[in-house]
Amino acid sequence: MVDNNTLNLGEFLDEVRAWVAGPGEEWAERIEDTGTVPDELVTELRERGWLSLAAPQELGGAGMSFSDYLQVLEAISKSHASIRMLVHVNNGTWRAMAPYASPELRDEVLIPAVKADKRVAFTLTEHDRGSGADIGTTVRREGDEYVMNGEKHLITFGVKADYLLITARLEGTSGKDGLVSFTMPNHLPGAEVIDDSETMGVRGTDHATLRFEETRFPARYRLGAEGQGLEIALGGFLTPSRVGVAMSCVGLAERAQELAIEYANERVTFGKPLAKRQAIQFMLSENYARLAAAKALVMQAARAYEVGAPDAGELSSAAKLTAVDMLTFVTDNALQVHGGRGYWKKNPIERVYRDARAQRFEEGTNEIQKQVISRGVLSGTVSTEGGQW
Numbered sequence: 250m251v252d253n254n255t256l257n258l259g260e261f262l263d264e265v266r267a268w269v270a271g272p273g274e275e276w277a278e279r280i281e282d283t284g285t286v287p288d289e290l291v292t293e294l295r296e297r298g299w300l301s302l303a304a305p306q307e308l309g310g311a312g313m314s315f316s317d318y319l320q321v322l323e324a325i326s327k328s329h330a331s332i333r334m335l336v337h338v339n340n341g342t343w344r345a346m347a348p349y350a351s352p353e354l355r356d357e358v359l360i361p362a363v364k365a366d367k368r369v370a371f372t373l374t375e376h377d378r379g380s381g382a383d384i385g386t387t388v389r390r391e392g393d394e395y396v397m398n399g400e401k402h403l404i405t406f407g408v409k410a411d412y413l414l415i416t417a418r419l420e421g422t423s424g425k426d427g428l429v430s431f432t433m434p435n436h437l438p439g440a441e442v443i444d445d446s447e448t449m450g451v452r453g454t455d456h457a458t459l460r461f462e463e464t465r466f467p468a469r470y471r472l473g474a475e476g477q478g479l480e481i482a483l484g485g486f487l488t489p490s491r492v493g494v495a496m497s498c499v500g501l502a503e504r505a506q507e508l509a510i511e512y513a514n515e516r517v518t519f520g521k522p523l524a525k526r527q528a529i530q531f532m533l534s535e536n537y538a539r540l541a542a543a544k545a546l547v548m549q550a551a552r553a554y555e556v557g558a559p560d561a562g563e564l565s566s567a568a569k570l571t572a573v574d575m576l577t578f579v580t581d582n583a584l585q586v587h588g589g590r591g592y593w594k595k596n597p598i599e600r601v602y603r604d605a606r607a608q609r610f611e612e613g614t615n616e617i618q619k620q621v622i623s624r625g626v627l628s629g630t631v632s633t634e635g636g637q638w
């Protein structure tokens with residue numbers, strides 16, 4: 250386990266980096282070969298304490314600051330995307346639950362989730378609706394219960410999760426005031442869990458479509474009050490989570506750049522290593538510059554979140570937008586440096602390239618990030634100076 254009071258961050262980061270380069274690569278191969286994330290891997294990550302880094306100690310976490318945790322996530326993100334996903338999601342969902350959970354829910358769901366004894370899936374996206382407040386899944390209150398109808402899809406850990414951190418609409422309402430969030434048990438009677446895990450990258454992670462038909466559950470699973478659903482799903486989870494995804498982009502881009510440099514030094518064409526060609530040098534230089542710029546913005550967004558700055562939401566979206574564009578550019582260049590061989594599965598850049606593509610959807614596309622930013626920019630709540638140092 251990790252205890253932030255006694256932790257030496259530098260030594261811990263060295264331990265994580267060594268694990269990623271050694272055992273992490275062996276796990277990655279096993280995940281790719283079998284198409285599943287072995288339970289022993291989850292147990293190992295839990296026992297190391299890496300799934301409980303960011304939550305405060307009173308909830309059973311290590312109590313790491315957000316900025317320190319992001320450095321760990323950067324190192325982990327050089328690993329297989331399914332390993333990064335376990336660390337990122339398990340270290341994130343508590344943020345949405347903690348301010349709103351009743352004492353009962355804290356004991357039943359929140360603390361076991363922080364300790365990674367129970368897994369929680371963030372359940373927002375719907376097949377026939379748009380992002381955010383456009384939610385069609387409904388609930389109605391009947392005595393001490395809610396009754397849910399509707400469908401969610403693309404839900405990471407939706408098959409294996411014990412609980413769903415889910416947002417629905419009170420029947421007959423429209424707009425954000427009708428939204429309500431829950432941490433309800435998964436696999437309830439009346440809820441169908443359809444395994445939908447065959448993805449391009451992030452192989453091995455389970456994903457699900459969840460169908461609810463008159464699904465009943467006790468009202469005590471509600472988080473906060475009716476009407477607070479969007480605040481819980483977006484403010485509590487997505488703002489820090491977008492910064493986390495942005496840092497994951499940085500870590501994965503660093504891995505792509507390492508592989509490109511290694512290959513450029515090894516591969517000889519027309520009597521010279523690729524690294525001696527200006528065209529290749531310029532690709533690596535541009536990768537470096539964009540990586541450094543994105544990382545600086547990610548850390549700025551992290552600080553804004555930590556101090557509760559008024560533009561933390563816009564900066565978080567700006568960081569995600571910038572970092573994901575950088576990742577697209579860097580991984581494409583890195584694959585190009587590898588030539589045709591990079592397209593083959595036996596070459597590590599192939600997996601990095603596939604895994605990178607998922608990041609453009611996670612926690613919202615660039616179009617959605619731009620919507621978030623433009624609301625702040627046009628209303629004047631965000632300074633044109635782009636945040637404070």
Ligand SMILES: Cc1cc2nc3c(=O)[nH]c(=O)nc-3n(C[C@H](O)[C@H](O)[C@H](O)COP(=O)(O)OP(=O)(O)OC[C@H]3O[C@@H](n4cnc5c(N)ncnc54)[C@H](O)[C@@H]3O)c2cc1C
Nearest residue numbers: 371372373374379380403404405607610612613614616617
């Ligand atoms: C690997 C992976 C894991 C995921 N895990 C989860 C999860 O755990 N939980 C969860 O809830 N969701 C999850 N998602 C879903 C993800 O959050 C969505 O895919 C993403 O937010 C985009 O929404 P959508 O797929 O509904 O796209 P759509 O809304 O159908 O959008 C399609 C395209 O149109 C654009 N677009 C849509 N609306 C607008 C608009 N108003 N203006 C301009 N352009 C627009 C989009 O940017 C996109 O390019 C996951 C997705 C992936 C790929």
